[in-house]
Structures are given as structure tokens and as C-alpha cells.
Amino acid sequence: MSTTAPGLGHALDLSSTRPTPFLRLVRVELRKSYDTRAGFWLLAVIGFLVLLTEGIVLAVVVTQDQAMTYGDFVAAAAFVTSILLPVLGIMLVTAEWGQRTAMVTFALEPRRPLVFLAKATVGIILTFATIAMALVVGLVCNLLYGALQGPADWEFGWAGFVGFLITQTFAMLGGFALATLFLNTAAAIVVFFVYRWVLPGLIALGAALMAWFDSLAPWIDFQSAQGPLYGMSLDGGEWGHLIVSGIIWLVLPLAIGIWRVLRAEVK
Amino acid sequence: MSATAVPGLGHALDLSSTSPTPFSRLARVELRKTWDTRAGLWLLISTAVLTAAVMVIQLSVVVAQDLNVSYNDFLTSTNFSMALLLPVLGILLLTSEWSQRTAMVTFSLEPRRPLIIAAKFVVGIGLAVAAVVIALVLATICNALYGLLSGDEVVWDLGLANVGGFVLLQVIGMLTGFAFAALLLNSPAAIVLYMVYSFVLPGLFGLGAALIGWFDTIRPWIDFNYAQGPLVDATMTGEDWAHFAVSGFVWLVVPLAIGVARVLRAEVK
Amino acid sequence: MIQVEGLTRKYGTFTAVDNVSFVCQPGRVTGFLGPNGAGKTTTMRVMVGLTPPTSGRVTIGGHLYQDIPNPGRHVGVLLDASAQHAGRTGREILELGARTMGLPSSRIDEMLDLVSLSPAESKRRLRNYSLGMKQRLGIAHALLGDPSVLILDEPANGLDPAGIRWMRGLLKGYAERGGTVLLSSHLLHEVEIIADEMILIGHGRIVAQGDKKSLLAGAVGSGSTFVTALDNRQLSDALAAKGFVVASAGDGLRVETDPVEVGRTAAEHSIVLTDLRAADGGLEDLFLELTSDTQREVVA
Numbered sequence: 022m023s024t025t026a027p028g029l030g031h032a033l034d035l036s037s038t039r040p041t042p043f044l045r046l047v048r049v050e051l052r053k054s055y056d057t058r059a060g061f062w063l064l065a066v067i068g069f070l071v072l073l074t075e076g077i078v079l080a081v082v083v084t085q086d087q088a089m090t091y092g093d094f095v096a097a098a099a100f101v102t103s104i105l106l107p108v109l110g111i112m113l114v115t116a117e118w119g120q121r122t123a124m125v126t127f128a129l130e131p132r133r134p135l136v137f138l139a140k141a142t143v144g145i146i147l148t149f150a151t152i153a154m155a156l157v158v159g160l161v162c163n164l165l166y167g168a169l170q171g172p173a174d175w176e177f178g179w180a181g182f183v184g185f186l187i188t189q190t191f192a193m194l195g196g197f198a199l200a201t202l203f204l205n206t207a208a209a210i211v212v213f214f215v216y217r218w219v220l221p222g223l224i225a226l227g228a229a230l231m232a233w234f235d236s237l238a239p240w241i242d243f244q245s246a247q248g249p250l251y252g253m254s255l256d257g258g259e260w261g262h263l264i265v266s267g268i269i270w271l272v273l274p275l276a277i278g279i280w281r282v283l284r285a286e287v288k
Numbered sequence: 289m290s291a292t293a294v295p296g297l298g299h300a301l302d303l304s305s306t307s308p309t310p311f312s313r314l315a316r317v318e319l320r321k322t323w324d325t326r327a328g329l330w331l332l333i334s335t336a337v338l339t340a341a342v343m344v345i346q347l348s349v350v351v352a353q354d355l356n357v358s359y360n361d362f363l364t365s366t367n368f369s370m371a372l373l374l375p376v377l378g379i380l381l382l383t384s385e386w387s388q389r390t391a392m393v394t395f396s397l398e399p400r401r402p403l404i405i406a407a408k409f410v411v412g413i414g415l416a417v418a419a420v421v422i423a424l425v426l427a428t429i430c431n432a433l434y435g436l437l438s439g440d441e442v443v444w445d446l447g448l449a450n451v452g453g454f455v456l457l458q459v460i461g462m463l464t465g466f467a468f469a470a471l472l473l474n475s476p477a478a479i480v481l482y483m484v485y486s487f488v489l490p491g492l493f494g495l496g497a498a499l500i501g502w503f504d505t506i507r508p509w510i511d512f513n514y515a516q517g518p519l520v521d522a523t524m525t526g527e528d529w530a531h532f533a534v535s536g537f538v539w540l541v542v543p544l545a546i547g548v549a550r551v552l553r554a555e556v557k
Numbered sequence: 558m559i560q561v562e563g564l565t566r567k568y569g570t571f572t573a574v575d576n577v578s579f580v581c582q583p584g585r586v587t588g589f590l591g592p593n594g595a596g597k598t599t600t601m602r603v604m605v606g607l608t609p610p611t612s613g614r615v616t617i618g619g620h621l622y623q624d625i626p627n628p629g630r631h632v633g634v635l636l637d638a639s640a641q642h643a644g645r646t647g648r649e650i651l652e653l654g655a656r657t658m659g660l661p662s663s664r665i666d667e668m669l670d671l672v673s674l675s676p677a678e679s680k681r682r683l684r685n686y687s688l689g690m691k692q693r694l695g696i697a698h699a700l701l702g703d704p705s706v707l708i709l710d711e712p713a714n715g716l717d718p719a720g721i722r723w724m725r726g727l728l729k730g731y732a733e734r735g736g737t738v739l740l741s742s743h744l745l746h747e748v749e750i751i752a753d754e755m756i757l758i759g760h761g762r763i764v765a766q767g768d769k770k771s772l773l774a775g776a777v778g779s780g781s782t783f784v785t786a787l788d789n790r791q792l793s794d795a796l797a798a799k800g801f802v803v804a805s806a807g808d809g810l811r812v813e814t815d816p817v818e819v820g821r822t823a824a825e826h827s828i829v830l831t832d833l834r835a836a837d838g839g840l841e842d843l844f845l846e847l848t849s850d851t852q853r854e855v856v857a
Contacts, residue, residue: 033618040626218487
């Protein structure tokens with residue numbers, strides 16, 4: 022042992038140890054997302070639902086003799102996955118707390134923000150994988166549609182695709198941020214579903230009733246602020262709405278949550 | 289040892305003076321379990337705070353905007369927070385026993401598992417009824433305040449059918465959560481299933497009914513949310529009750545039966 | 558080496574750890590001993606940065622734990638063997654650790670072998686593990702990165718007698734190769750056998766520290782003797798005649814003098830002794846005495 026503090030005589034020699042590379046953390050976190058039964062089934066259910074949705078859509082449009090485009094198939098799958106991707110984002114964070122593995126994780130990597138960053142990266146990777154799967158399954162469904170129903174319409178709208186990528190990622194990160202804030206699966210899931218499915222209705226109601234709330238609503242309603250993303254046609258005001266509401270629903274909970282984790286005792 | 293049931297062994301347990309744990313005691317213990325952990329307490333507090341907040345907002349909005357409302361309008365808006373959180377309470381009532389592994393303790397103190405489940409069931413119903421009572425009181429206060437603040441005529445349009453329907457609605461919400469929890473024995477999965485069932489599924493059923501003719505005719509028989517609609521405004525007809533019974537069987541009885549069978553047979557870890 | 562300097566941790570008005578300072582030397586096994594709730598675990602949690610200290614600090618090899626890159630390669634930690642995802646297999650838990658530290662998978666097999674978990678057992682999920690198996694897995698996890706410092710909280714918990722002996726040998730060998738070992742226990746006999754150095758803690762304060770011999774030298778119980786004779790009464794009279802304080806204790810007598818005096822008296826009177834030993838009571842009396850105001854049970 023070389024001694025850096027000669028007075029003590031037994032200092033640890035850290036010169037040959039490099040800090041854990043970020044990529045390795047991401048790989049470990051990715052593995053954690055599917056190596057438990059709960060995680061595996063969540064991913065399996067997401068994949069299965071993509072198949073099921075596009076299959077049902079295909080069956081319906083063929084039997085009901087309706088027109089369909091490639092983009093429609095993918096959009097149907099996207100609707101379904103946008104329900105469960107946030108749950109994935111939540112579980113990535115809270116599984117660590119519910120099972121107390123945070124103790125081990127943070128003992129091996131004391132730079133806690135990096136652990137969170139790795140988890141968020143895994144969430145984004147899995148979101149993109151889900152989208153890729155929706156695209157492939159949609160492709161197969163559209164081919165079948167062409168064979169069964171007549172000419173397949175390959176219209177997709179690539180401008181919408183980018184918006185779609187972003188909104189799905191935001192949905193996942195929304196769950197991730199709430200999970201970081203609450204560090205509790207049940208609370209995060211309930212609040213997320215309220216935020217996603219109940220709040221838009223309430224905001225619309227409030228806006229319809231009160232003039233001052235109507236002018237405030239676009240600044241706090243992150244979901245409607247994401248609407249223009251599909252056309253990728255945001256004007257200055259819409260960018261403003263997106264950024265402000267995004268800070269409220271993504272950045273703020275994440276910041277408070279991580280601040281809390283950094284200070285908290287890990288039990 | 290006095291009475292020896294098996295004289296040859298000489299040391300049989302004398303059970304004659306021990307009576308089995310009474311059901312009311314089990315129910316009281318289960319009730320205590322709903323609030324004696326931080327998660328349970330916060331859930332109850334959140335339900336109360338959210339309900340009060342909804343009512344205060346509603347009251348201030350109707351007064352400020354000079355809208356006309358009645359007692360029933362106030363009561364219905366309490367449904368928002370309660371329909372959301374009571375089922376979560378129902379879910380945690382059951383799943384917290386599994387995720388925290390207390391089932392081991394619970395079932396060793398009372399091996400008659402159906403009784404434990406029945407006790408939890410009773411506690412769930414009791415809490416739903418208590419929530420309804422609180423909602424009635426809150427709505428009364430709000431309606432009286434509304435009359436004072438707005439100067440409009442106060443309408444007390446509360447019928448027995450309304451109250452009955454409202455109680456049934458809350459109890460069913462709680463029990464649906466309970467049934468999903470029994471089926472899955474896992475908090476996140478049960479909560480996600482419940483949220484999808486109550487927020488996402490109605491839209492999908494509506495879409496399916498709009499697109500497909502035959503689906504439109506079977507929808508009332510399988511869409512439990514839809515079947516509960518007439519309960520809210522107390523306009524249940526004979527056919528509505530039939531829809532209600534059949535869809536309730538699908539969403540409430542079947543998962544509950546499978547779940548309970550599973551709990552009774554499962555190895556408790 | 559581990560250096561704890563003036564460590565205090567308060568929870569509201571409750572002081573879990575109160576101005577604790579000690580050093581764990583390399584090449585030695587340091588036993589951290591105290592009754593339940595004395596502050597052992599809290600101190601160890603502060604060491605690895607899981608609990609922020611109220612004041613004071615802990616350095617490991619001259620560094621704060623947070624400043625050690627890839628800390629699993631330098632410091633092996635086992636705080637709670639149950640703090641793992643119940644749905645993962647034992648092997649998977651080691652796999653995650655190995656990957657985080659950047660170790661080859663072969664290391665996992667080595668460790669499983671070392672702690673005697675069979676391949677079949679390693680494929681079972683943690684929720685199906687017994688306490689002893691969890692403990693073995695936890696030790697394997699701590700040793701995974703071949704660290705030079707080991708921090709183990711109650712490692713003997715749940716191990717069978719063979720397992721405890723195995724662990725003793727493992728840690729001795731580890732220290733002999735120059736490693737620093739800190740292990741906590743509430744079981745005195747455990748620590749007494751294995752530890753070169755002992756730190757006794759009660760109510761968050763260190764009540765004594767040193768090696769076994771120096772601790773016993775300072776013990777209050779020294780200078781008395783337990784003795785049993787065929788004829789206790791005769792011996793008692795003989796000792797009392799010499800002016801020693803004698804009291805009956807169990808099958809025999811307790812005498813307030815050294816064993817040599819008792820033996821001499823017995824020889825002079827040709828009394829047959831069946832048992833003669835110093836009544837220091839080993840460390841147990843010392844331990845109970847030092848922590849008496851912190852014990853949950855009143856020691857008679």
C-alpha cells in the first residue's frame with residue numbers, strides 16, 4: 022500500500038481506481054428493470070398490449086370496413102403504452118425504496134444524482150424500445166391490412182413522429198418525477214393517474230367557469246401544452262406554455278425529490 | 289393440566305377455557321391497521337383534505353361566478369376525491385399485508401383466513417360508509433354556506449334514493465379495489481389496474497361501442513362503470529339493475545372469488 | 558483503516574450516537590459490541606454515507622466514503638442482509654453488484670463457492686432464503702470487490718454453529734492478510750473469540766475499548782474466585798478463618814481473593830476441590846456492568 026497520509030500509515034490508495042463509469046451504471050439499472058418478476062411482467066405486459074391493441078384495431082377496421090393508415094396503427098398502440106410507460110418510470114425509482122435496495126445501491130455508488138440519471142436514461146431507452154416495437158407491429162398490421170382490405174396507406178406523418186417520441190418520453194418522465202418526489206409506488210401511481218386523466222378535465226372545467234383561470238390554464242396544463250408538439254409547429258407563446266408547465270410537472274418534482282434523496286437517510 | 293383429551297399422552301392442550309377470537313375483535317384490529325402506519329394515515333388524511341379542498345373550491349367558484357347549485361351538486365363533487373382514494377384504501381388494506389409480509393403474523397394469530405378477509409371486507413365497507421357520512425355533513429355545511437354567501441335560495445334536494453345510490457357507489461368503488469387487490473396481491477399492479485379500469489376503460493368501451501354495432505349492445509353488460517351511471521342520479525330501472533348485476537359479477541365477484549381462493553390456498557411468505 | 562472522530566448523530570432530542578471516536582487498525586479484527594439499540598448500526602451507517610452525521614466524521618483510509626471512487630472495490634459493506642429485492646435470485650443480486658463494480662462474472666462463482674451457497678440455492682429467489690442463507694449472500698456481496706476494509710453489521714446473525722466458525726476463520730484470515738475488519742455484535746462470546754480489539758458501546762457512548770486482556774485487567778470483578786469442594790462447609794470455614802469474604806454461589810462458593818489463595822487454603826486443610834477458577838466471569842460481567850445503565854433488563 023502506498024500511503025498518501027504518512028501520519029496515519031494506512032491510507033487507501035485510490036490512484037488506480039477509476040470512478041464507476043456512467044455507462045456501467047446505466048447497464049446495471051437496465052438489468053434491474055427486468056430481473057425481478059414485477060419488472061419483467063410490467064415490460065411483458067407493455068409489449069403484449071402493443072401487440073393486442075394493434076391486433077384489435079386491425080380486426081375492428083377489417084370487419085367494420087374502415088380506412089386506416091400506418092400512422093393510425095402506431096397511434097393506437099401509443100395511446101395504450103402511454104398509460105403504462107409512466108408506471109415503468111415510477112417502478113424504476115420506487116422499487117429501490119420499497120425493497121430497501123437503495124442501501125446497497127448507494128453504498129456501491131455514493132454519487133446519488135448519477136444513479137437517478139442512470140435510471141432516467143434507462144426509462145428513456147425503454148420508452149424508445151416500446152416505440153420501436155409499436156412501429157414494427159404497426160408495419161406488420163398495415164401489411165396485413167393491405168392484404169386483407171385493399172391498398173395499405175403508408176401515410177405516417179414524420180413531423181408527428183418526433184412529437185410522439187417527445188410526448189411519450191415526457192409521459193414516462195412525468196411518472197419518474199412524481200416517483201422521485203414521493204418515493205412510494207402507491208402514492209406516485211395515484212397522483213400520476215389523477216394528473217394524467219382527471220386534471221385535464223378539471224382544468225377545462227375551471228377555465229370554462231372563470232376567466233382568470235382560463236388565461237392561467239395554458240401555463241399549468243402540461244398535457245395540453247404538449248398538443249402542438251405533434252405538428253412540431255410551436256409558436257413563441259406555446260413554447261412558453263410548454264416550458265413553464267414542464268417546469269411545474271417535471272423539473273420541480275424531480276428537483277425536490279432528488280434534493281430530498283441527497284439529504285435523506287437511506288433506510 | 290385438568291382435562292386430558294388423550295389420556296395416553298397426558299399432556300394435551302386444555303382448550304376448554306379459550307374461546308375463539310371473536311369476529312368483532314378481528315374487525316377492530318383490521319380497522320386499526322388502516323391508519324396506524326404512515327402510508328395508511330396519509331391516505332386517510334389525503335382523502336379528507338382533497339374532499340375538503342374540492343368543496344372549498346366548488347363553493348368559492350359558484351359564489352364568485354354566481355352559479356346556481358343544489359345540495360346534490362355538492363354531494364356529487366365529493367364523489368371525485370372519494371371515488372379516487374377509497375378504492376386505493378381498499379387495495380392497500382389487503383396488499384400491505386403481503387408487501388410488508390405481516391400476513392405471516394396475521395395468519396398465525398388467526399389461522400381461519402376467511403375470517404381475516406371477511407374482517408378486512410367489513411372494515412372496507414365501514415370506511416366507505418363513514419366517508420359517505422362525512423361527505424353528507426360536508427355537503428350540508430357547504431350548501432348552508434352557499435345560501436349565506438350567495439343569497440340565492442338553498443335547494444335541499446336530497447332523496448333517499450340519492451343517498452342510497454351514493455352509499456352503494458362508494459361501497460362498490462372500495463370493493464372493486466379490494467377485489468383487484470385480492471386477485472393480484474400486489475399494490476402497484478392492483479392500483480394501476482384500478483386506475484385503468486376507472487379512467488381509461490370507459491373511454492375505450494365508448495370508442496368500441498361507437499365503432500362496432502354488436503359491441504354497443506353488449507357494452508352495458510360488461511362495462512361496470514357505465515352500469516353505475518344511473519346510480520348517481522338515482523334513475524335505476526329494472527334493466528339498469530340487470531346490467532349492474534351482470535357487469536358487477538364480471539368486475540367484482542369474479543376477481544374477488546379467484547383472489548380469495550388464492551389467498552386461502554397460498555403459502556404465506 | 559477506519560477512523561471515527563467525534564461522531565454524533567441526533568434524531569430530534571434522541572441522541573443515537575454521542576461523540577464517538579475510535580480507530581480500526583489494518584490487520585486486526587475490531588469488534589463493535591453493545592446491547593440492542595446502543596448505536597452500533599447508526600455508527601456503521603454513517604461510515605458508508607447512508608446516514609448523515611449531526612457532527613463529527615468518519616474516514617476510511619483517510620477518505621470520506623463519498624470520495625472513494627467505485628467504493629465497492631475498497632470497502633465491503635454488509636448492513637442488513639434482508640435489504641435486497643425479495644424477487645431477485647441470490648446469483649442475480651451478486652451479478653448486479655459485480656456489474657456495478659466492473660467485475661467479471663467468474664467472481665460471482667468464486668464468492669458463491671466461498672460462502673458455500675450451492676448453484677441450486679443461488680438460483681432461488683431471496684424471499685425463499687433462510688436468514689442464514691441471506692447472511693452468507695450478504696457476506697459474499699461484501700467480499701465481491703476484494704476490498705481492503707470490511708464493515709459488517711451483525712454478520713453472525715442467523716448463521717448455524719458451523720457457519721459461525723467458518724465466518725470466524727474467514728475474517729481472521731482476512732485480517733492476517735492485512736485487511737481491516739469491523740464487525741458489530743450484541744453477542745459477547747462471538748466477539749470475544751474473534752476480535753483482536755473491542756469497542757464497547759452503550760447508549761451511544763463508548764464505555765470501554767481495548768484488547769481482551771487490557772479490558773479484563775480493568776474489570777471490577779477481578780480478584781475473586783469461584784470454588785467448589787467436596788465439602789463446601791469445611792472449605793468455607795477454613796477461608797473465613799483466614800479472613801476472606803465467602804459467599805455461597807450456585808453449587809460452590811465465591812471468595813473475594815485470588816484463586817491461588819483459595820487453592821493454598823484447600824491444600825493446607827486437605828480439602829478436595831472439584832472446581833477452581835477466577836470469578837472475573839469473562840467479559841460478560843464486565844460488559845453487563847459497563848452497560849448496566851443502558852441494559853433493558855436489570856441485571857441482578
